[in-house]
Amino acid sequence: MKFARFNGEKLGFVNDDTVVDLTDEFDLTTNDPLREFINGDYDLDDIEATGDTYPLSDVRLESPVRRPGKIVAAPLNYEEHVEEMGVEMDIAERGYFLKAASSLIGPSDTIELPYIDERFDYEIELAFILDDEVKDIPAEEVWDNVFGYTILLDISLRGDQDRSNRKSFDTFTVVGPYVVTPDEVGDPQALDMELRLNGEVRQSVNTEKMIYSCADIVQYASIGATIEAGDIVTTGTPKGVGELQAEDRIDAQIENIGSLEIPVVERDVRFADLDV
Template identity: 55%
Template sequence: MRFVRYNGNQLGLLTDDGIVDLTDRLGLTSADPLIEYMSGEHNAEKFVDSDPDHSIDKVTLESPVRRPGKVIAAPLNYEAHIEEAIADKDITTDEWFSIKDKGYFLKAPSSVIGPSENIVIPFEDRRIDHEVELGFVMGEETKDADNETAWENIFGYTVLLDISVRGDQDRSNRKSYDTFTVVGPAIVTPDEIDDPQNLDLSLAVNDKARQEANTNDMVYTCADVVQYASIGATLQTGDIITTGTPEGVGPLVDGDSIEAEIESVGSLNVNVEERDVSFEDVNVQKHGQTN
């Protein structure tokens, strides 16, 4: 099944013919209907063959999870991107490190948007890069998971863009600006995917290919990331986990158009706009200072 959230707060099934509304059929009432669905005794399978209520081109697609409790991200998880990052100090100022060495990092839940919104570049004088990633949503509360439990507790997979300001600030800072986590268009349940560790993924900017890889190039699998993350923190229903990006990351500028696609998962298109703000002109004062 393919779950979408649309028109503000409606949950639906995406089919070949359109969108089947689930909110009314299942009596969903919360502000985050996908989390409500996963947390209750709901079953959408019986509606898979229902006549669609909407055409997909007539709705506004939102992030499938409105506001996850956590967005957990794996750093430098593709071999070729590791080499790329070591060679380009604009990408990372550290030597190579793995999840095992330094762990995951967190992105602000407020950075999450859906494919109908624009990415907003916050500073005109900083390099801001695109990163396409396979993301997934946790379906059950998970703590100290073994590898098998980790796979079983993944509710579904999605396309995710991790947008990044380059520089020497902490990752959670420069990757947490508003609009910097694009998720969608759907959450695809595991039965729709033969092997999440063997999926082609790609990203193009203005129709020019930049990133092309396969998820079998990951250093740590989806289950590895869940297993590691659940040691330190309880993973909750609706938490989003993202698995790192392959080589080919590059800068974005005002007016760019991005198309990202993951085999069997879906594709999304988003545009880029820029605020007229300079990072160097931002004046953050220390305690006790006055103008």
């Protein structure tokens, strides 16, 4: 099943070219209805799909989760990306990092670069959302706690600042268009993933190339932090990371999950002119 948050506060599931509204069926009252649905511990078999139906082309698709408790991110999780970054370490040495939930936007939004005199890069990643709280969980048990998978674009300021700082600007985490349940995704470690910039393929990989699997990342992160239902975990980017500029357009797709297109703009601000 493909879940989508749309038109601000509605939760639906996508059926071909339409979205069926589930908001009233499950009495979802918050502006983060997918998290409310997950925390309500509803059974997918309970869905009767009696709500209004809208053409997908007529709705505004939002980030499926509006405000997760945290976004847990894995750096350096593909060998060829480790090589292109010129480092000799991966998650085991570097550790995971967190992105601010306020950086989240959806596929109907726009990436906004905050400065005109700094470099910003794109990264495509497979991400997923947990349906239960986990702590110190063995990797083999993680799969039973995944609610669904989605596409995540991790936008980054290049520089020497702390990673969580450089990656947490507003609009720097694009998520969507849907969260797809595991039964429809199949093996998450065997998905083709591709990013095009202005029509040109820049990143292309199969997720089998990950150094650490989705489950490994959760196991590692849950040693130090409780991962809560509705949190987003993202799994690292492949080689091909490159620079973003105003008027660029990103087209990202992951097999069995979907695709999204999003434009890029910039603010007329020079970092060098700021009094910091």
